[in-house]
Every structure is written in structure tokens, then in C-alpha cells.
Amino acid sequence: MKIASWNVNSVRARIEHLKRFLDRQSPDVLLMQELKAEVFPTETFQALGYNSVAVTQKAYNGVAILARTPIEVTCTTLPGDDQDSHARFLETRIAGLRIVNIYAPNGNPPASDKFLYKLAWMDRFYVELHHWLADGIPTLIGGDYNVIPEDIDCHKPASWARDALFQPEPRSRYRDWLALGYTDAFRSLHPGETGQFTYWDYFRLAFEHNRGIRIDHFLVSPSLAPRVRFCEIDRTPRSEQKPSDHTPILLELD
DNA sequence: ATGTCGCCTCATAGGCGA
Numbered sequence: 558m559k560i561a562s563w564n565v566n567s568v569r570a571r572i573e574h575l576k577r578f579l580d581r582q583s584p585d586v587l588l589m590q591e592l593k594a595e596v597f598p599t600e601t602f603q604a605l606g607y608n609s610v611a612v613t614q615k616a617y618n619g620v621a622i623l624a625r626t627p628i629e630v631t632c633t634t635l636p637g638d639d640q641d642s643h644a645r646f647l648e649t650r651i652a653g654l655r656i657v658n659i660y661a662p663n664g665n666p667p668a669s670d671k672f673l674y675k676l677a678w679m680d681r682f683y684v685e686l687h688h689w690l691a692d693g694i695p696t697l698i699g700g701d702y703n704v705i706p707e708d709i710d711c712h713k714p715a716s717w718a719r720d721a722l723f724q725p726e727p728r729s730r731y732r733d734w735l736a737l738g739y740t741d742a743f744r745s746l747h748p749g750e751t752g753q754f755t756y757w758d759y760f761r762l763a764f765e766h767n768r769g770i771r772i773d774h775f776l777v778s779p780s781l782a783p784r785v786r787f788c789e790i791d792r793t794p795r796s797e798q799k800p801s802d803h804t805p806i807l808l809e810l811d
Numbered sequence: 812a813t814g815t816c817g818c819c820t821c822a823t824a825g826g827c828g829a
Contacts, residue, residue, distance in 0.1 A: 566829080567817055591829085593818060616818045617828070663829060760814035802816075802829080
């Protein structure tokens with residue numbers, strides 16, 4: 558079972574990129590983030606052989622899941638704050654797995670309300686991760702975590718020192734998630750490997766110089782970790798014309 | 812501070828979020 562995750566930075570602007578990616582990689586499941594559209598193009602993906610579910614809002618955020626097999630939606634909001642209306646969370650059951658798609662808050666600038674929202678969101682997410690361990694359902698959470706976990710996950714730590722994605726508080730929370738027993742699938746299969754990024758700024762030829770960061774992740778529950786055969790970053794979509802600033806990460810389960 | 816995208820609107824330029 559091949560699962561991909563991609564922050565597309567507008568599903569409308571990236572529809573042809575998406576078609577090329579699906580045709581080339583043919584994933585069984587695709588998690589998408591930053592749809593930036595209230596209406597999701599269900600029919601477009603149906604014509605390509607995919608079921609889909611989406612949680613959307615106007616202009617910002619938005620997450621969707623495509624799958625070749627049926628998708629059962631189990632939750633569309635991150636519990637813990639009734640006032641939170643951001644479209645950032647989608648929990649499903651697909652082929653016996655709990656598959657969760659997240660678009661965690663960016664949180665810039667640090668020391669802002671947006672940064673406090675990011676930290677509170679991460680705390681609420683911890684509670685869900687803890688719950689999920691109890692029922693034994695093999696669980697995979699993919700998406701844009703908006704956290705640079707370690708120094709080797711960016712080209713130059715000094716360049717990100719003042720960015721919300723690299724602050725001690727969110728990085729500490731990410732480590733707390735791993736301490737619960739979840740595995741960062743990419744890092745566990747590529748220990749110590751440098752220069753492996755999923756996002757590059759649009760400006761200053763960041764992609765051409767590989768000045769990027771690794772912020773799109775797959776976390777897997779303990780029962781699923783031994784079944785991860787490979788986890789790779791596909792740089793091709795980022796190299797195309799008019800790309801998203803993120804590129805897909807892919808994972809294969811036995 | 813800046814760079815570049817994509818979205819939206821008291822819209823064709825500017826603000827917001829990333």
C-alpha cells in the first residue's frame with residue numbers, strides 16, 4: 558500500500574500537477590493540504606479512479622484524502638477547542654488503517670497570537686495521539702506538520718533561528734509525540750541523512766540551491782512501524798513549472 | 812527587511828497568510 562502526502566498550496570492552481578503526480582506515482586492514498594478553496598474538485602479525481610473526502614474553508618487551509626478504496630470519515634475537526642474553525646484535520650479509516658491528514662498551524666511570527674495557537678493546536682494533537690494508542694488500530698498520520706524536527710532537517714539552522722517552525726517549543730512538542738511511541742517514518746529509514754527536504758521558499762532560487770526544510774512528515778504507530786518498507790521524498794513536482802512550494806513524501810506499507 | 816506565490820476584496824492594487 559502506497560501512501561503519499563503533499564501540501565499543494567491551492568488545489569485549483571495545482572490540478573495539472575496533481576494529475577501528473579497521480580499518473581506517475583499511482584499512490585493508493587494521497588493526503589493533500591492547503592487546498593485554499595471552499596469547493597473541492599471531487600469529479601476530477603473520480604475520473605482518475607479515486608474516492609475523495611475533503612474538509613475545506615474559503616481561501617485558507619483545507620485538507621483532503623484521495624483513495625482507490627472506500628474512505629470512512631471518523632472525524633473532521635481536531636478536538637479540544639469548539640471555537641477553532643480552521644480546516645486542518647481529517648481522520649479516516651481506509652483499508653483497516655486509521656489514516657489521519659493534518660495541516661498544522663504555521664505560527665509565524667513567534668511571540669504572536671498565531672504562535673500561541675500553533676502551540677495549543679499541538680497540545681490538542683498530543684491528546685489525540687495518546688488516545689489512538691489505546692485501541693490498537695494501526696495508525697498513520699501524514700501531512701504538513703510545520704515543524705523542523707532537528708538541525709539536519711534544514712539547510713542552515715541560523716537561517717531558520719527566528720522562524721516559528723524552528724522554535725524550541727514546537728520542536729519539543731514534536732519530540733513529545735515521538736516519545737509516546739510514534740515513529741518518524743522518513744527519519745527512521747534515513748538516519749543522519751542531510752539535504753532531504755520537502756519545502757523550499759519560492760524566492761532566491763531556494764530549490765535550485767537545495768536551501769529547504771523537512772516539515773512534511775509521516776508518523777506511524779508502534780504496530781505499523783515494522784510494516785514501513787520505504788519512505789522517500791519525490792522532488793519531481795517541485796522541479797516543474799509553477800510548482801507548489803512543497804513536494805510530496807511517499808511511504809510504502811507491507 | 813527582503814524575497815515569491817495564491818487568495819480575497821468596499822477589486823485591476825493592496826493586504827493577508829504562508
